[in-house]
Amino acid sequence: MKIGVVTFPGTLDDRDAARAVRLAGGEAVSLWHADTNLHDVDAVVLPGGFSYGDYLRCGAIAAQAPVMQTIIEKANEGLPVLGICNGFQVLVESHLLPGGLIRNEHQHFICRDQKLIVENVDTAWTSEFTLGQEITIPLKNGEGGYIADQETLKRLEGENLITFRYSEVNPNGSMNNIAGLRNARGNVVGLMPHPEHAVEPGFGPDTSIAMRSGVDGLKFFTSVLKSLVEA
Amino acid sequence: MPKIIVEVMPKADLLDPQGKAVGNSLKRAGHSVATVRIGKRIELHYANTPTAAELEAAKQIAADFLSNGVIEDVVSITVEA
Numbered sequence: 001m002k003i004g005v006v007t008f009p010g011t012l013d014d015r016d017a018a019r020a021v022r023l024a025g026g027e028a029v030s031l032w033h034a035d036t037n038l039h040d041v042d043a044v045v046l047p048g049g050f051s052y053g054d055y056l057r058c059g060a061i062a063a064q065a066p067v068m069q070t071i072i073e074k075a076n077e078g079l080p081v082l083g084i085c086n087g088f089q090v091l092v093e094s095h096l097l098p099g100g101l102i103r104n105e106h107q108h109f110i111c112r113d114q115k116l117i118v119e120n121v122d123t124a125w126t127s128e129f130t131l132g133q134e135i136t137i138p139l140k141n142g143e144g145g146y147i148a149d150q151e152t153l154k155r156l157e158g159e160n161l162i163t164f165r166y167s168e169v170n171p172n173g174s175m176n177n178i179a180g181l182r183n184a185r186g187n188v189v190g191l192m193p194h195p196e197h198a199v200e201p202g203f204g205p206d207t208s209i210a211m212r213s214g215v216d217g218l219k220f221f222t223s224v225l226k227s228l229v230e231a
Numbered sequence: 232m233p234k235i236i237v238e239v240m241p242k243a244d245l246l247d248p249q250g251k252a253v254g255n256s257l258k259r260a261g262h263s264v265a266t267v268r269i270g271k272r273i274e275l276h277y278a279n280t281p282t283a284a285e286l287e288a289a290k291q292i293a294a295d296f297l298s299n300g301v302i303e304d305v306v307s308i309t310v311e312a
Contacts, residue, residue, distance in 0.1 A: 056296075060296065103248045107252070149301070
């Protein structure tokens, strides 16, 4: 199974995302921002970073990139797409997910191991989790405060589209503790924290068992590979 | 050069951290400024005076790309010949 990882100018975590794909057992394919061809990939990851220097608004210019026009079209046809951090910002700017992300409430850039509650497992990227499971993956952002109007929030809650909520601490002032969302179909998921940084023992968050042994992020990638095999 | 000037402001009910920081600094310096909000001025330059169609296109660009309706408002679009 081939999973495309998009690189925009200013993307930082494309290599880590590609490595996560390989560790989960998939083949990672590099996709370039100027490319309109997705090279027959079965799913796409929009990794974190600062695409186009966060100019205009985080993710706004990336949302206009040639590769995104194809991704938007295919995502609407069911292609699994995961947006991480800046990738989540690209998804909201592309209108594949609703709402917006603004500067953290306390105005600081945060970098911490973050506990999340898995709120929805009926997606291509979360099927290997159990509902209500608590996971820990790194969070690092300056503009991660999720906002939406009351009507949208009501719809997100009512239609079960909230996929991850911050647990214990709300690190950035996100409304309803929203850390990640899915679309109605469940093929598109976006979240601020970084699953690709918690996929290999020795390099992940600390756990009660051992330092840096957390690999909760790996299930995002094994979930999508499994959903592709079953599809 | 003829231009269309688009001004974008963060929505009134949203926290504007830049404005807040500048406002605090002004207050610390003893000024009587109550609050500060910071937005963006974007100039679109044209070779010739923009036509009605170009102005319409600029309004679309302002709504779709230069601003995000979830967090910002386009507060003015003016033509400067």
